Amino acid sequence: MSVMTKGDQTKEMILHQAAQVFNRRGFFGSAMSDIMDVTGLEKGGIYNHFTSKEDLALQAFDYAVDVLRQEIKNATADKKNAADRLIGLIGFYQRAAEGYPFPGGCPVMNTAIEADDTQPALCERAKAAMAEWHQFIRRIIQRGKEKGEIKAEVDGEMLASVFISVMEGAIMQSRLYGNLRPMNRAVEYLTGYLEREVRA
């Protein structure tokens, strides 16, 4: 049983709400008044836990990445075969396009796009999160090759990079058009590719 003080619970609630707001509106598009609205707290109640909007944004980003890590774990946990694990990750992206666990698309891409020239600390966080994600996919491919579940000729570096490109590009388009067609096409394409060219 985890013991959370009332202060911890409040901080967690603020992070949860702020992660949603920042993901939809962005760092610059979100005002502290937006965070006050969704949390029902006064400014002072928020600044009890965070030193600045930037501090809140950094911690909300870390919170969002923790949630994504858990979703990724869930998407692959019951799958032993590497190809099935990759297909599980497609499902993770599909749910992301549907607004789960965060409305507003992929928090890492959103932060990457917004922060690159303006918020170096946030940008570093996004870079580390994307690199971890890339490594996670590479490791599945590598182990799958070792266990004979993935074709030996598959270039893991290339597959991980293209996998992420297709899925991130599809989330962006689905968000923009407000419908799931681009994501559904990417899912169909990538699933077919994995079954034909990747699965041993």
Next chain:
Amino acid sequence: MSVMTKGDQTKEMILHQAAQVFNRRGFFGSAMSDIMDVTGLEKGGIYNHFTSKEDLALQAFDYAVDVLRQEIKNATADKKNAADRLIGLIGFYQRAAEGYPFPGGCPVMNTAIEADDTQPALCERAKAAMAEWHQFIRRIIQRGKEKGEIKAEVDGEMLASVFISVMEGAIMQSRLYGNLRPMNRAVEYLTGYLEREVRA
């Protein structure tokens, strides 16, 4: 010979500079003082031509899309075969990742990501630009099929959508990491795919 008044020239210069600033820093991340810095104009000199920051952003977006249209035309102009035209468009994306014609990545994606929940007018512009781009690629595929340059079994809707997803996702990653590896992998992958599965 085009006749441009001094006022027109100033407006064009502001749009050119503003398109670069907005693409790097975003709508919210850019202040009018940034536009003043890069144009060397006082606030009044800018507001002579634009009614507001939003008006400037909308016109700068339209300007950026005009420049992209010209780049796309250049990337395909000397190519008759539909498969070669698609490969020309890969080159267009590759140059975009290198910061040409705009530093800061793809203006349409950047605007799509930033504007979706905050700037409906900008978001509509981004949606229209993306839809036009999708249609342009679809038309190349359709004509290529009619002329026997593209395999009959190619699903044009799917190919156009996945083409854009891969390339936009790759630009985002290349921008984030600050290197061209994700884009280079996407180029290699997509070129191979077009040669093997698409070219008749």
